[in-house]
Amino acid sequence: MSATINKKTSLFILTWPIFIELVLQMLVNNVDQLMISRVSEDSVAAIGNVNQIMSVLLITFSVVTMATTILVAQYLGSNNQRRVSEVYSVAVFSNLIFSIVIGLILFLFNDAIFTLIKLPDELLSDAKIYMNIIGGGVFLQGIFMTYSAIFRSNGFMKQGMYISAIVNILNIIGNLVLLNGYLGLPKLGIAGVAISSVVSRLIGVIIIIYIFKKKIKGHVSLKYLFPFPRDIFKRLMRIGVPAGGEAISYNASQMVILTFVNTMGITVITARSYISIITWFSYLYASAVSQANQIRVGYLIGANEEDEAYKKVLETLKPANIITLIVAILVFIFSNQLLGVFTSNPEILKLGKAVLFIDIVLEVGRTFNLVLIRGMQAAGDIKYPIFVGISSMWAIATLFSYIFGVLFGWGLQGVWIAMMADECIRAVIFHLRWKSGKWRSRKMI
Incomplete structure (x- = not known):
């Protein structure tokens, strides 16, 4: 089952759900800084640095998701349902593996990363706390981005918007509780906003997988990976790596510029x-x-x-x-x-x-x-x-x-x-x- 997109579909119809979803994603990414600013401006600067690092690493996911959108559309057009399920499965498990590797890099080498970008010593403690927690949940972003790409390629533009709204509301509630020590919980500061972000994204992933199973024809399963469909993986990389090159270059240059700002x-x-x-x-x-x-x-x-x-x-x-x-x-x-x-x-x-x-x-x-x-x-x-x-x-x-x-x-x-x-x-x-x-x-x- 897929929604219909054709050349007569107006630009507005395609744009508004993407716009709302981007607004909500922006809030999810930045509400931590907004809410922690009432507690500590140093924490805001620490989160800003971590988010810049994360934006570079998350390009890895966009390489797969961009290519997924293209390949799924092609196979849906040819009514090749097995190939569609193979693309779904390869994309989801590829980004899951990539995200685990990224999480390990963030955890094991955060000192080296912060030294590389010349992060001031005053920000180091907060940045490490936030990085370790957010990095530990980075696999949730990889999974969510992949399923979101699958939804768009099937013509379901609004679902991502609705789920982003839910995630954002949950994140705000979690921040309020953990920053202010409501419900008998301790005031956790920057650790609290990081935990809230991870938990809200976990709930978002659960919801998007549930809707996928209800709305979209096709499956994500290990059975499509044995034997491993190398041709699908190669096509994903052949399309995604060049297409993501511009974004990779931009974010890498922004990282270097950040080192100048940090001085x-x-x-x-x-x-x-x-x-x-x-x-x-x-x-x-x-x-x-x-x-x-x-x-x-x-x-x-x-x-x-x-x-x-x-x-x-x-x-x-x-x-x-x-x-x-x-x-x-x-x-x-x-x-x-x-x-x-x-x-x-x-x-x-x-x-x-x-x-x-x-x-x-x-x-x-x-x-x-x-x-x-x-x-x-x-x-x-x-x-x-x-x-x-x-x-x-x-x-x-x-x-x-x-x-x-x-x-x-x-x-x-x-x-x-x-x-x-x-x-x-x-x-x-x-x-x-x-x-x-x-x-x-x-x-x-």
């Missing part, structure tokens, strides 16, 4: 954590609409309607940029109020306003990149954005973050100027690439 003092580190949360609002819509448009473009490319795909990407750019620009400007105007949710520190409020002014231009460039890159991926033009992305992210964003932020002494503003330049330069390059039509005739099926 600028606790106030700057904390400010960056808050600003990173707030800027989510600026590009949430662009992220959702680009994912929705990727589904639509993929269908058009599969139907050999490249001219229509060309138009749809360009048509998506205009409203996406208008909405992003409006939101980014509003975020700047009301930066004191937004940052005031977390802190009353005047230094952070002043720095945040200056950075969020620069971020207005950055978000426009980011919107172009989100829409155009996902359009090129859907068309099968995967290697070009990886090449450009790696070149620009490291030669511009990373290098000039060091030059502007550290050597010139511009601090966090210098870092944001470098990242803005990277996004805008890539936006111009990818726009020219799309208009040139060099992405045509590269579909993967």
